[in-house]
Amino acid sequence: MIRLVDSEGAKKLDEDARKLGMPGMVLMERAALSVAEFIRDKLLRDDVDKKIIAVCGSGNNGGDGIACARILHEWGYNSEVIIVGKKEKFTNQTKLQIRLAKNCGVALKISNPVKLITEKSEFNQAIVIDAVFGVGFKGKLEGDLAKFTEYLNMFDSVKVAVDIPSGVNGSNGRVEGVAVKCDYTITFGVNKLGIAVYPGKDYAGEIIVADIGFPKKALDMVSPDTFTFDESQISYYMPERREYSNKGDFGKILIIAGSEEMCGASFLSALAAYRTGGGLVRLFVPEANRQSLQNLLPEAILTTYEDSTDKVISKVTADKLEKAVKEWAAAIVIGPGLGLSKRSKSLVKKVVDLSEVRTVIDADGLTLFREIVEESEDRRLDLVKDLKKNFILTPHIKELADLLYMPKEEVKENVVQIAKELKSCSGEIVIKEARTLVAGGGKCYINNSGNSGLAKAGSGDVLTGILAALIATEKQRPFMVTPLGVYIHGLAGDMLKEKKGKYGIIARELADEVAEVMKRYTE
Numbered sequence: 001m002i003r004l005v006d007s008e009g010a011k012k013l014d015e016d017a018r019k020l021g022m023p024g025m026v027l028m029e030r031a032a033l034s035v036a037e038f039i040r041d042k043l044l045r046d047d048v049d050k051k052i053i054a055v056c057g058s059g060n061n062g063g064d065g066i067a068c069a070r071i072l073h074e075w076g077y078n079s080e081v082i083i084v085g086k087k088e089k090f091t092n093q094t095k096l097q098i099r100l101a102k103n104c105g106v107a108l109k110i111s112n113p114v115k116l117i118t119e120k121s122e123f124n125q126a127i128v129i130d131a132v133f134g135v136g137f138k139g140k141l142e143g144d145l146a147k148f149t150e151y152l153n154m155f156d157s158v159k160v161a162v163d164i165p166s167g168v169n170g171s172n173g174r175v176e177g178v179a180v181k182c183d184y185t186i187t188f189g190v191n192k193l194g195i196a197v198y199p200g201k202d203y204a205g206e207i208i209v210a211d212i213g214f215p216k217k218a219l220d221m222v223s224p225d226t227f228t229f230d231e232s233q234i235s236y237y238m239p240e241r242r243e244y245s246n247k248g249d250f251g252k253i254l255i256i257a258g259s260e261e262m263c264g265a266s267f268l269s270a271l272a273a274y275r276t277g278g279g280l281v282r283l284f285v286p287e288a289n290r291q292s293l294q295n296l297l298p299e300a301i302l303t304t305y306e307d308s309t310d311k312v313i314s315k316v317t318a319d320k321l322e323k324a325v326k327e328w329a330a331a332i333v334i335g336p337g338l339g340l341s342k343r344s345k346s347l348v349k350k351v352v353d354l355s356e357v358r359t360v361i362d363a364d365g366l367t368l369f370r371e372i373v374e375e376s377e378d379r380r381l382d383l384v385k386d387l388k389k390n391f392i393l394t395p396h397i398k399e400l401a402d403l404l405y406m407p408k409e410e411v412k413e414n415v416v417q418i419a420k421e422l423k424s425c426s427g428e429i430v431i432k433e434a435r436t437l438v439a440g441g442g443k444c445y446i447n448n449s450g451n452s453g454l455a456k457a458g459s460g461d462v463l464t465g466i467l468a469a470l471i472a473t474e475k476q477r478p479f480m481v482t483p484l485g486v487y488i489h490g491l492a493g494d495m496l497k498e499k500k501g502k503y504g505i506i507a508r509e510l511a512d513e514v515a516e517v518m519k520r521y522t523e
C-alpha cells in the first residue's frame, strides 16, 4: 500500500526529521536535486538551450524551486528564477537559497506577478517549475497571483510542480479558485492526499514520489491509516487459489437482489462474483425472475419467493432466508435492484438482524437499512456508533448524504474529511465517487483506478459481486478486501476502456473483464 499524508502530516514529517537531527537545508537540497534530476533526465537530456523558469513563492516551496534552478544552472542548463512571493514573507531557508543562487550566477528577479503578464511571453516554450506554494498553502489563490496563474495555464509549456501544484489544498485536493495545471508533480517523501483525490489530482499530472532522505524513523511515524494502492502491489493482495481446493473452499455467496421488474442487478452481481473467483453463488430472488436468470447464468443456484411486494415476507420465505443467511453463506450482498417495497424492507431487516458474516448493503438496501435503523429504538442512525463490524455499506454521495442527514452538496465538498471521520466506524463505508473512498476499521483508503466510463447503470451491482467474492475467498488479509475490491473494479474499467472506449463500457462486459484482471494479477 502507498501511504498518503495531508498537509499537517507533511509538516509533522518535517518536524520529526528535524527532531532526529536532519537539517531542513539538507532536505531542501535533496528535494531540489530530485526535481532537477527529473527535469534533466526526462525533459532536457542534452538540450542546454531550452529555457527553464522556476516561478517561486516566499515559503520553503519557493526555496526548493530556487535551489532546483541553481542546480540546473550549475549543470550547464539555461535556468532562471522569478520570485513572485512577498519579500517580508521569505523564510530563512529561502533567503539562504536566494543568496546562494545569486552567488552562483543564476538569473534571478523578484517581480509583481501581474507585471509578468505580457503579450510576448517568456513562458512560451519554456519548462516551468511551479514552486509558488507547497503544503503550506491554504484557502484560495487571489488577486495578482490568481491572474498570473490563469495566464500561466494558457501556455502549453511543460509544467513541473514542486511537491504539489500551487493552489491545490494538500489535505483534501480542493481548488477553491485557480491552481497551476501541471504535467508532472515531484512530491517529497510520501504522496500527498490532496493530489490523490479530485480535483487536485487533475492538476498534478503524473506524480513521482521522490526519496529526499527523510530518516526511516520519521517516515515510520507517518500514520499508515490513509493509503492507496498502485498496480504493482495488487498481486500481493490477491487471494490465493490452491490447486487441491473445491468450490466450497472459495466460499458461498448469497445475493439477495432484484425484483419483478429488475432481474439484471442480481445477475450482474452474481456474474461479477463468479468472475472474481467465487465458488458458489446463490441468488435469493422473486420466482418471476427464475426463467430469465436460469438462461442468463445457469451457474447460479436459485432460491425464490412468491410474496407480493405490498406485504412483509411470509414465514416460508423468512425461514428459507434464515437458513441461507445463518447456515450457508460466507458472504452476503443485499440491495441491488431490490426496490423499496414492504417486502424488500422485511428482507433487509431479516438480513440485518441475522447476518454474522460480512454483508454488503447496496442501493435500495441502503435506503431500507436507514429506515430500519430509524424505526429501531435508537431512532437516529449514527453510522460510527451503530454500524455492525460485519457490514459494508456502498453509498454514492447522495445515499451517503441521506445516511448522514447532511445536504448532498456539503457531503460532496467535504468528502475527504468525512471519510477521515468515518475511519473509526467499526464496519466499512465505500463512498462511490470519481475517486472512491473506503472508510472504517481504522483506515481510510483512496482508490486510484477507474474512469468515467464506470458511471453507468449496473456498475455498482458489479462492485457488490466483486466484494462478496473476495470476502468469501480471501482469508489472509480481511482488512484489505474492500479496498482491493474497489481497486479491481476500477482496473477492470480501465482495461475495458482500452478495448471499448469509455463511452461504450457496459456492466456485463465489466463483470467479464474482472476475469482478465484476476488472470493478469494472479499468474
Ligand SMILES: NC(=O)C1=CN([C@@H]2O[C@H](COP(=O)(O)OP(=O)(O)OC[C@H]3O[C@@H](n4cnc5c(N)ncnc54)[C@H](O)[C@@H]3O)[C@@H](O)[C@H]2O)[C@@H](O)CC1
Binding pocket: 010, 011, 013, 014, 015, 017, 027, 028, 029, 031, 057, 058, 059, 060, 061, 062, 063, 064, 089, 091, 132, 133, 134, 135, 136, 137, 138, 139, 140, 141, 142, 162, 163, 164, 188, 212
Ligand atoms: N516537509 C519538509 O520537510 C520539506 C519541505 N519542503 C518544501 O517546503 C514546502 C512547505 O513549505 P512552507 O511550509 O514554507 O509552505 P509553502 O512554501 O507551501 O507556503 C507558505 C507560504 O504561503 C503563504 N500562503 C498560504 N496560503 C496562501 C494563500 N491562499 N494565498 C497567498 N499566500 C498563501 C503563507 O503565508 C506562506 O508565506 C513543501 O511543500 C516543500 O516544497 C522541502 O524543502 C523539503 C523538506
Ligand SMILES: [K+]
Binding pocket: 061, 130, 131, 132, 133, 134, 161, 162, 163, 164, 165, 166
Ligand atoms: K508547488
